[in-house]
Amino acid sequence: xxxxxxxxxxxxxxxxxxxxxxxxLGYPSRELYAVRDRRENFYMLGSxxxxxxxxxxxxxxxxxxKVIVLDGDGSVLMNLGTLATIAHHxxxxxxxxxxxxxxxxxxxxxxxxxxxxxxxxxxxxxxGVERVRRARSLAELEEALDSGxxxxxxxxxxxxxxxxxxPVVDLSPHEILQRFMRSFLPALPP
Amino acid sequence: MSKIDPTSAVFxxxxxxxxxxxxxxxxxxxxxxxxxxxxxxxxxxxPVTREEEGVGLCAGAWMGGKRPALLMQNSxxxxxxxxxxxxxxxxxxxxLMIISHRGLxxxxxxxxxxxxxxxxxxxEVMGIPTFAPAPEQAEETIAFAWRAAAFQGRxxxxxxxxxxWREG
Numbered sequence: 001x002x003x004x005x006x007x008x009x010x011x012x013x014x015x016x017x018x019x020x021x022x023x024x025l026g027y028p029s030r031e032l033y034a035v036r037d038r039r040e041n042f043y044m045l046g047s048x049x050x051x052x053x054x055x056x057x058x059x060x061x062x063x064x065x066k067v068i069v070l071d072g073d074g075s076v077l078m079n080l081g082t083l084a085t086i087a088h089h090x091x092x093x094x095x096x097x098x099x100x101x102x103x104x105x106x107x108x109x110x111x112x113x114x115x116x117x118x119x120x121x122x123x124x125x126x127x128g129v130e131r132v133r134r135a136r137s138l139a140e141l142e143e144a145l146d147s148g149x150x151x152x153x154x155x156x157x158x159x160x161x162x163x164x165x166x167p168v169v170d171l172s173p174h175e176i177l178q179r180f181m182r183s184f185l186p187a188l189p190p
Numbered sequence: 191m192s193k194i195d196p197t198s199a200v201f202x203x204x205x206x207x208x209x210x211x212x213x214x215x216x217x218x219x220x221x222x223x224x225x226x227x228x229x230x231x232x233x234x235x236x237p238v239t240r241e242e243e244g245v246g247l248c249a250g251a252w253m254g255g256k257r258p259a260l261l262m263q264n265s266x267x268x269x270x271x272x273x274x275x276x277x278x279x280x281x282x283x284x285x286l287m288i289i290s291h292r293g294l295x296x297x298x299x300x301x302x303x304x305x306x307x308x309x310x311x312x313x314e315v316m317g318i319p320t321f322a323p324a325p326e327q328a329e330e331t332i333a334f335a336w337r338a339a340a341f342q343g344r345x346x347x348x349x350x351x352x353x354x355w356r357e358g
Contacts, residue, residue: 022250046280047242050242053238054247055250057249057256058254059250059254060254173282
C-alpha cells in the first residue's frame with residue numbers, strides 16, 4: 001500500500017473516533033493535509049523524532065481523548081528511547097502508528113535500517129510495549145487501528161517507499177497550533 | 191539562623207509556578223528533588239531517556255493544558271537544541287527548564303567543563319531567558335521564570351550551579 005492510502009485510512013478512523021492526530025514532519029504531514037485536513041490534526045514542521053513524544057504528553061494530559069501519532073521509521077529510529085517511555089507510561093488512549101517505508105522518504109528515499117535487519121515491531125516489544133500490532137494491507141491496518149484505539153499501543157505498518165505529489169502545508173506554525181488547541185480546549189481566549 | 195535547603199527551595203518554586211507535569215533526566219544534584227516530584231500526587235512525573243524526548247513530551251502536555259517542567263543537567267542541552275528551536279521557538283510553546291549546571295567552579299569531572307562553559311552562551315544565542323538565583327531567591331525566581339515562559343511563548347531556564355547546591 002502507498003503511505004498516503006494508510007494515512008487516508010488512519011485519518012478517516014481518527015475522524016470517526018474523534019481522535020487527535022499528531023503527524024510527523026515532511027511528506028506525511030503534507031499527505032495528511034491533502035487527504036483530510038482537520039483542526040484536530042497537529043502538523044509537525046520540525047523537531048524530527050519527537051512526534052511520538054508530543055503525542056504521549058498530549059495523551060497523558062487529556063485522558064478522555066484518543067491520540068494517534070503518525071510517525072515514520074526514520075523518526076522512530078532517531079528517538080528509539082521513546083519506545084521504552086511508551087512501554088512504561090503510555091495510557092490506553094495513546095496509539096503510535098509507525099508508517100514504515102524503510103527509507104528517509106522526505107530527503108530522497110535513502111534506505112533506513114528497517115530496509116534490511118531492523119524490526120520496529122520487535123523493538124517495541126523488546127522495549128516492553130504490550131500491545132504491538134503489525135499491518136501489511138489496508139484491511140489489516142483498519143483492524144489494527146480499530147482495536148488499537150480501544151487498547152492503545154503501537155502499530156507498525158509496512159508501506160511502499162515514495163511520496164504523493166501533494167503541496168506543502170500552507171498554514172503558519174501559529175495557525176496550526178491555535179486551531180489544534182481550540183479543537184479540544186474551546187475555552188481558550190481568542 | 192538556619193539557611194534554606196536548596197532542594198526545598200526549588201520544589202517550592204515548582205509548586206508556586208503551578209507545575210503539574212515534569213519530565214526528567216537525572217543529575218546527582220537533582221536526586222532529592224526528583225524524589226519530591228515523584229511523590230507529589232499533583233505532579234505527573236515521567237523519567238525520560240534523553241532530554242530531547244522530554245522537550246516533546248512537555249510540548250504535548252502543554253498543548254493538553256498542563257504546566258510542564260523539564261528537570262535535567264546542562265550536559266543534555268546539546269541533545270535538545272534543534273527541538274527547542276524547531277518546536278518550542280517555532281510554534282511558541284512555553285517550557286520551564288530547571289537545569290543543574292555542572293562544569294563550573296568546584297567541578298571535579300573534566301568532561302563536564304566544555305558544556306559547563308558553553309551552556310549560558312548557547313542559551314543566550316537562542317534568546318532563551320535564563321535565571322541563576324541563590325537558594326533564598328529560588329522559589330520566587332522559578333515562579334517568575336514560568337510566567338516569563340508563558341508570556342513569551344518560549345522556554346525559560348533556571349540554572350543551578352554547584353555553589354547553589356552547596357549552600358543552605
